[in-house]
Amino acid sequence: MEASGWPHVTRRPDGTLALEVGEGVTSSVVRALAAGEAPPPPFSVRALAPLPAVPGGERPITVDQTHRSVIVGETVVVKWFPRPVRGPNPAPGLLAHLAGFARTATPYACVFWEDALVALVTAYLPDARDGWEWCVDEAEAGRTGFAAEIGRLAAELHLTMATPSDTFPHPVRLSPPGAGAWPARAEQALRDALTLTDGEDGAWLAAHAADLRRELAPLTHAAPTPLIRIHGDLHVGQILRWRHGYAIVDFDGNPTVTDGEAFQPAARDLAQLGTSVDHAGQVAVRRRGADPAATAAWAARSRDELRDAYLAALTEAGHPELLDATLLRPFEIEQECRELIYAARHLPRWRYAPMGVLRSWFSRSSF
16 A cells, blocks of 8 residues: 555556555655655656756646656646556656756656656656647648757757767667568557558558558668667657757656667657657647648748758757758658557547548648
């Protein structure tokens, strides 16, 4: 039994875990961590930086998420995982490696229940809005100035990932010829998307399966390329626009990938970030009545500006080799398949976004 003031974790009959966080529990945990109190077993904590003094009061972040985030004292955010997964999680190592990366919310602690990560504790960024708000605003207004800024931000992240640290003393590897498991991983994502997508969307997807496989084909003969630790789930929703600019958050990996290799091409992050700009456009069309054709053109311009700025930043730093541009399109296709998998398993109403993007890519009419 967990002590009062801490969340409750239960084992389900199928062996999975479920986390319940009652009202006031988040602020109680933060106070305990700030005071240096030892957590009640089987909880444990990996401290990453000293917590500041945190005022009382808490409020949830009320947006579509597969997790639950709570702001405490307008100072700290605790991201709880309602379905904790046992075993290694990329976030603790990545956050420790990124200790010198200023463009993220300061990480304070990782909370575990036995071997399952149950929470991440980070700084709260004042006036922060994620990309499902600010990027949709940009889509609606037709502004693309943001694209170069977040392209440079992504490049700064990858350059830091490729810099040795005590956590990752050898942060860059070289992929084998033929890309190893990438073709099989992408093909499985396509198969899962075809299986899980029903109705008219499923019929459209099945009719274009050959086109999608053709786009994935370059993975089978990919040349050796540098591999680094990447964000793993880099979309505009993970980029906060706050009082002092942009910041990347949420380094706990892609919810649709359970067995991905730790080292990946930087192109995988960049492909996902680019497709998420398309998704923001889809949201603007569906929820705000933005013009479909104009928004499709906006998305294309934004992706181009984002990629140009990203590569320019790598080149200025002397590391243009971190990006293998031949991998971008196949990774974009794989990511849209993963968006369909995510929609089917977690958020069915989201399916319109990846389907709208795919239709805009492969059909004459946009959106």
